[in-house]
Amino acid sequence: MPNAVMLFAAGFGTRMGSLTADRPKPLIPVAGRPLLDHALALTEGRAPRVVNAHYKAKMVQAHLDGTDIAVSVERPDILDTGGGLRHALPLLGTDPVFTLNTDAVWHGPNPLDLLEAAWDPAQMDALLLCVPLARAVGRKTPGDFTLTDGRLTRQGDLVYTGAQIVKTDALHDIAEDSFSLNVLWNRMAQDGRLHGTPYPGHWCDVGHPEGITLAEEMLNV
Template sequence: MKSWRKAIVGTDATVSEAIAAIESGSIQVALVLDASSRLVGIVTDGDIRRGLLRGMQLSGLATEVMNRSAVSAPATLSREERLHLMRQKSIKQLPLLDGNGQLIGVETFDELIEAPHYPNPVLIMAGGLGERLGALTRERPKPMLNVGGRPLLETIIRNVVQQGFRNIFISVNYRAEMIVEHFGDGSAVGAAIQYVHEAERLGTAGALGLLPQRPELPVVVTNGDILTTINYGALLDFHNGTAAQATMAVREHKVHVPYGVVTASDGYLETIREKPTESWYVSAGIYVVGPTVFDHVERGVRIDMPSVLERVVANKGRVAVYPIREYWLDIGRMEDFEQAHAEFNEVFP
């Protein structure tokens, strides 16, 4: 049984402390206990992200976002009974209680079965020119630039494979032969790689229309120039837990205005905000798209992912939003490339 004690927080814990407990623990949740060690609720990564979208502050109480109806079980249950209960309830963590209702352990679904494996396809968009990086991409595609001693695309693929995804498609266009020659069929990195060749560049979503057949499962889609420690499995689980046809990963972007910001009406001053920090959620270039989304992509026609998602919404579909707290860097400019080199060994040991 995995160590779970680092995941414990009290009823007075903040959301920030719950995040720290999730990250330092080994069971992917925070356990909220009262003074008598009785389970009050569970806080998941999804609970926190939904709370942040509602405007919840990190200084707020974790009890405001926790699940108060979390499933638990007597510690006397057999392995088979625990596994059956977890499958029945579609849960990955099962708190175990003694006869007095006190928490004495946590069973995890991953421990009860073999290592996680996701049959869902992953599509990596690697056909762009990377023109903003100038001479660096004159002879090679941006995803093949070395960061930390290996191609950026290799880091993305290794992360995906380590998280249980094996079925990988790579969309290629510019200098496609370099990518195909380096990765081949993917067996060297534990994957099964197929290539989607764009005869002409089709935007950030056009490659969806070139997949050999319409997927039956949701597809994880990521741009090929992103360094991130996102948990793709958690993203997929989040998507599957919604009624959405697609999910967009987003990142909070903050801008500090070094001046007093003035609002006026009819030529008269209303307010002055001194050096405010504005923030927005921006697309992180990572998505989950369900099978019905493919209805909005024509084969061989250029289209970007925002346009596809707008079509989904226009047709009364839903697109969920998944805030990223993990490390994330879009390598679009020279300064981003330099930052990736400086941080790589610390983020990807």
């Protein structure tokens, strides 16, 4: 079973406005602790754990100093999710990995446990955890996917939560240095191997300032 975890923390956080002027988005506090720490709490007991960093990378490194969590610094350019994951593979190994965005907060069961329970490598190249729009707190745009017989197709009322298990072999077939994981997912979808599973709890997008208050309200439910 997958055990390595990649946590995405390299972005510029432009939607956060002035809140990211003096710190990277993953270090913005929500309910008394940084967003990154909310995400890391979901990964306890898994190893290795790798956090990527680019914008204000030294602050992320300092925050994790003294822990067993590796930091994959992207220099000179940011590599996006696909390029960032490929860059971190020497730290993650060759088996399928969990990936987790750090700009969301969860209210419900551990998302990685749900993915692990549903993972079937014989049928899947990626398994994305999705939440219905009605339980996607703070989501400002339409859904991402439709789920049919376990497989995902584009557009629909399901929101990708930023949590998945993914095989990484095909990352090496992509020529660009910086690219989104969407490139990989599109190839998997064409082969019928992009799968999804629903999240039964609530999930909050904390990629914009209003999401902080919404997440704190959600956590107090």
